[in-house]
Amino acid sequence: MDRDFLIALQEYSVLPNNTIPNSMSMEYNWLTFNGKAGPASTPLVMKQGERIRIRIINLGMDHHPIHLHGFTFWETGREGARQPEAIWPRGNTALVGVAQARDIEFIADRVGDWMFHCHLPHHMMNQMASRGGVTNGPLTPAEAMKAMGDMPGMDHASMHNAAVPDPNKIPLYPQDAFMEGPMMAMDKDVEKPETFGLPKNWSGFVGGMMTLVRVMQPEMFDKVMELKRQAGAK
Ligand SMILES: [Cu+2]
Structure with a gap:
Protein backbone atom coordinates (compact mmCIF):
# COMPACT_ATOMS: atom_id res chain seq x y z
CA MET A 1 0.00 0.00 0.00
CA ASP A 2 1.37 3.42 -0.90
CA ARG A 3 -1.28 5.38 0.95
CA ASP A 4 -3.84 4.43 3.59
CA PHE A 5 -6.80 6.67 4.45
CA LEU A 6 -9.41 6.42 7.18
CA ILE A 7 -12.88 7.88 6.73
CA ALA A 8 -15.22 7.89 9.74
CA LEU A 9 -18.86 8.34 8.76
CA GLN A 10 -20.81 10.40 11.26
CA GLU A 11 -24.19 12.10 11.47
CA TYR A 12 -25.64 14.90 13.56
CA SER A 13 -28.85 16.80 14.05
CA VAL A 14 -28.14 20.51 13.73
CA LEU A 15 -31.37 22.44 13.49
CA PRO A 16 -31.77 25.96 12.09
CA ASN A 17 -30.55 28.67 14.46
CA ASN A 18 -28.35 26.18 16.31
CA THR A 19 -24.61 25.95 16.17
CA ILE A 20 -24.22 22.74 18.14
CA PRO A 21 -25.77 19.35 17.44
CA ASN A 22 -28.84 18.21 19.35
CA SER A 23 -27.63 14.95 20.86
CA MET A 24 -31.14 13.88 21.89
CA SER A 25 -32.37 13.83 18.30
CA MET A 26 -32.26 10.77 16.09
CA GLU A 27 -33.29 12.60 12.94
CA TYR A 28 -30.06 13.53 11.31
CA ASN A 29 -29.64 16.34 8.84
CA TRP A 30 -25.87 16.84 8.94
CA LEU A 31 -23.71 14.08 7.52
CA THR A 32 -19.93 14.13 7.61
CA PHE A 33 -16.65 12.48 6.57
CA ASN A 34 -14.23 12.73 9.49
CA GLY A 35 -16.39 15.38 11.12
CA LYS A 36 -16.55 17.70 8.10
CA ALA A 37 -19.28 18.07 5.54
CA GLY A 38 -18.38 18.75 1.94
CA PRO A 39 -17.05 21.04 0.64
CA ALA A 40 -15.19 21.54 3.95
CA SER A 41 -14.11 17.87 3.95
CA THR A 42 -10.47 17.30 2.99
CA PRO A 43 -9.81 15.79 -0.46
CA LEU A 44 -7.73 12.60 -0.47
CA VAL A 45 -4.64 13.41 -2.50
CA MET A 46 -2.49 10.78 -4.16
CA LYS A 47 -0.01 10.26 -6.96
CA GLN A 48 -0.86 8.57 -10.20
CA GLY A 49 -0.03 4.86 -10.09
CA GLU A 50 -0.12 4.44 -6.34
CA ARG A 51 -1.99 1.62 -4.65
CA ILE A 52 -4.53 3.14 -2.30
CA ARG A 53 -6.50 1.80 0.62
CA ILE A 54 -9.44 3.65 2.14
CA ARG A 55 -10.87 2.28 5.36
CA ILE A 56 -14.43 3.40 5.93
CA ILE A 57 -16.04 3.00 9.33
CA ASN A 58 -19.65 3.79 10.13
CA LEU A 59 -20.21 5.23 13.61
CA GLY A 60 -23.78 6.38 12.98
CA MET A 61 -27.33 5.05 12.90
CA ASP A 62 -27.83 4.93 9.13
CA HIS A 63 -26.33 2.78 6.41
CA HIS A 64 -24.21 4.49 3.78
CA PRO A 65 -23.56 3.26 0.22
CA ILE A 66 -20.16 4.85 -0.32
CA HIS A 67 -19.47 5.38 -3.99
CA LEU A 68 -16.22 6.17 -5.80
CA HIS A 69 -16.13 7.66 -9.27
CA GLY A 70 -13.51 6.68 -11.82
CA PHE A 71 -12.34 3.36 -10.42
CA THR A 72 -13.38 -0.19 -9.76
CA PHE A 73 -12.04 -1.16 -6.36
CA TRP A 74 -11.59 -4.38 -4.44
CA GLU A 75 -13.30 -4.72 -1.09
CA THR A 76 -10.50 -6.25 0.94
CA GLY A 77 -11.42 -5.91 4.59
CA ARG A 78 -14.33 -6.00 7.00
CA GLU A 79 -14.22 -4.58 10.53
CA GLY A 80 -10.46 -4.58 10.38
CA ALA A 81 -10.18 -8.20 9.25
CA ARG A 82 -8.42 -8.67 5.94
CA GLN A 83 -10.36 -11.06 3.72
CA PRO A 84 -8.80 -13.80 1.58
CA GLU A 85 -7.98 -12.40 -1.86
CA ALA A 86 -10.09 -15.08 -3.55
CA ILE A 87 -13.29 -13.50 -2.20
CA TRP A 88 -12.52 -9.79 -2.69
CA PRO A 89 -15.58 -8.44 -4.49
CA ARG A 90 -15.04 -5.75 -7.12
CA GLY A 91 -17.26 -2.73 -7.48
CA ASN A 92 -17.55 1.00 -7.09
CA THR A 93 -20.01 1.20 -4.19
CA ALA A 94 -19.37 -0.26 -0.74
CA LEU A 95 -22.41 -0.45 1.50
CA VAL A 96 -21.14 0.40 4.98
CA GLY A 97 -23.89 -0.52 7.39
CA VAL A 98 -24.30 0.55 10.98
CA ALA A 99 -21.32 -0.60 13.08
CA GLN A 100 -19.58 -1.93 10.00
CA ALA A 101 -16.21 -1.10 8.51
CA ARG A 102 -15.13 -1.75 4.92
CA ASP A 103 -11.67 -1.48 3.40
CA ILE A 104 -11.44 -0.72 -0.29
CA GLU A 105 -8.33 -0.76 -2.46
CA PHE A 106 -7.59 0.39 -5.96
CA ILE A 107 -4.76 1.42 -8.26
CA ALA A 108 -4.94 5.17 -8.78
CA ASP A 109 -3.99 5.01 -12.44
CA ARG A 110 -6.36 7.70 -13.80
CA VAL A 111 -5.50 11.33 -13.15
CA GLY A 112 -8.50 13.41 -12.10
CA MET A 125 -27.60 17.58 0.73
CA ASN A 126 -27.25 18.29 4.45
CA GLN A 127 -30.61 20.00 4.54
CA MET A 128 -29.51 21.98 1.49
CA ALA A 129 -28.24 24.56 3.93
CA SER A 130 -25.65 27.05 2.80
CA ARG A 131 -23.77 27.15 6.10
CA GLY A 132 -23.82 25.09 9.24
CA GLY A 133 -22.60 25.89 12.71
CA VAL A 134 -21.02 22.52 13.26
CA THR A 135 -18.68 22.78 10.30
CA ASN A 136 -17.99 26.48 10.20
CA GLY A 137 -18.38 27.73 13.74
CA PRO A 138 -21.16 30.02 14.90
CA LEU A 139 -22.21 32.64 12.38
CA THR A 140 -23.22 36.08 13.44
CA PRO A 141 -26.15 37.53 11.49
CA ALA A 142 -23.66 39.75 9.63
CA GLU A 143 -21.59 36.72 8.67
CA ALA A 144 -24.69 34.87 7.58
CA MET A 145 -25.60 37.79 5.34
CA LYS A 146 -22.12 37.84 3.90
CA ALA A 147 -22.24 34.10 3.29
CA MET A 148 -25.42 34.55 1.29
CA GLY A 149 -23.83 37.41 -0.60
CA ASP A 150 -21.09 35.00 -1.70
CA MET A 151 -23.72 32.88 -3.39
CA PRO A 152 -25.67 34.75 -6.04
CA GLY A 153 -29.12 33.30 -6.57
CA MET A 154 -29.32 31.92 -3.05
CA ASP A 155 -31.38 34.69 -1.48
CA HIS A 156 -33.73 32.91 0.91
CA ALA A 157 -35.86 35.97 1.49
CA SER A 158 -37.14 35.89 -2.06
CA MET A 159 -38.22 32.28 -1.71
CA HIS A 160 -39.83 32.01 1.66
CA ASN A 161 -42.91 32.61 3.65
CA ALA A 162 -44.09 35.39 5.89
CA ALA A 163 -43.78 33.27 9.00
CA VAL A 164 -39.99 33.56 8.69
CA PRO A 165 -39.42 37.23 7.98
CA ASP A 166 -35.64 37.15 7.64
CA PRO A 167 -34.43 33.66 6.77
CA ASN A 168 -31.08 34.99 5.50
CA LYS A 169 -30.11 35.60 9.11
CA ILE A 170 -30.76 32.04 10.22
CA PRO A 171 -27.79 29.70 10.02
CA LEU A 172 -28.79 26.33 8.52
CA TYR A 173 -32.11 27.62 7.22
CA PRO A 174 -33.09 25.05 4.58
CA GLN A 175 -33.28 26.22 1.01
CA ASP A 176 -35.89 23.88 -0.45
CA ALA A 177 -34.97 24.10 -4.06
CA PHE A 178 -31.24 23.63 -4.42
CA MET A 179 -28.96 20.66 -4.02
CA GLU A 180 -25.80 21.48 -5.91
CA GLY A 181 -24.48 23.82 -8.55
CA PRO A 182 -22.25 26.85 -8.99
CA MET A 183 -24.63 28.96 -6.89
CA MET A 184 -23.62 26.84 -3.87
CA ALA A 185 -19.90 27.49 -4.39
CA MET A 186 -17.79 28.72 -1.49
CA ASP A 187 -14.31 27.95 -2.85
CA LYS A 188 -12.48 30.60 -0.82
CA ASP A 189 -14.00 29.59 2.51
CA VAL A 190 -12.93 25.97 2.24
CA GLU A 191 -9.56 26.53 0.58
CA LYS A 192 -6.72 24.35 1.87
CA PRO A 193 -3.59 22.80 0.34
CA GLU A 194 -5.57 19.75 -0.76
CA THR A 195 -7.95 21.92 -2.82
CA PHE A 196 -5.14 23.59 -4.79
CA GLY A 197 -5.81 23.79 -8.52
CA LEU A 198 -9.45 22.71 -8.49
CA PRO A 199 -11.65 24.41 -11.09
CA LYS A 200 -13.63 27.51 -10.11
CA ASN A 201 -16.91 26.75 -8.30
CA TRP A 202 -15.90 23.15 -7.61
CA SER A 203 -17.19 23.49 -4.05
CA GLY A 204 -20.75 23.99 -5.27
CA PHE A 205 -20.86 20.32 -6.26
CA VAL A 206 -19.37 18.70 -3.15
CA GLY A 207 -21.94 18.61 -0.34
CA GLY A 208 -22.61 16.55 2.75
CA ARG A 214 -7.58 13.57 -6.34
CA VAL A 215 -5.17 11.54 -8.46
CA MET A 216 -2.30 13.81 -9.43
CA GLN A 217 0.76 13.78 -11.61
CA PRO A 218 3.95 13.99 -9.54
CA GLU A 219 4.61 17.74 -10.05
CA MET A 220 1.10 18.65 -8.89
CA PHE A 221 1.29 16.27 -5.95
CA ASP A 222 4.65 17.73 -4.86
CA LYS A 223 3.18 21.24 -5.09
CA VAL A 224 0.31 20.29 -2.76
CA MET A 225 2.74 18.67 -0.31
CA GLU A 226 4.83 21.86 -0.36
CA LEU A 227 1.73 23.94 0.40
CA LYS A 228 0.95 21.61 3.30
CA ARG A 229 4.46 22.05 4.67
CA GLN A 230 4.13 25.82 4.42
CA ALA A 231 0.73 25.75 6.13
CA GLY A 232 2.15 23.60 8.93
CA ALA A 233 5.09 25.94 9.41
CA LYS A 234 2.85 28.97 9.97
CU1 LIG B 1 -25.30 8.03 3.67
Missing part, protein backbone atom coordinates in the same frame (compact mmCIF):
# COMPACT_ATOMS: atom_id res chain seq x y z
CA ASP A 113 -10.62 14.82 -9.30
CA TRP A 114 -13.04 12.00 -8.60
CA MET A 115 -16.07 12.31 -6.36
CA PHE A 116 -16.21 10.03 -3.35
CA HIS A 117 -19.49 10.13 -1.47
CA CYS A 118 -22.46 8.48 0.15
CA HIS A 119 -24.99 7.89 -2.62
CA LEU A 120 -28.14 8.63 -0.58
CA PRO A 121 -29.31 12.03 -1.89
CA HIS A 122 -30.35 13.22 1.57
CA HIS A 123 -26.82 12.53 2.80
CA MET A 124 -25.20 14.71 0.14
CA MET A 209 -20.98 13.16 3.10
CA MET A 210 -18.66 13.76 0.19
CA THR A 211 -15.11 14.61 -0.76
CA LEU A 212 -12.79 14.25 -3.75
CA VAL A 213 -10.23 11.56 -4.52
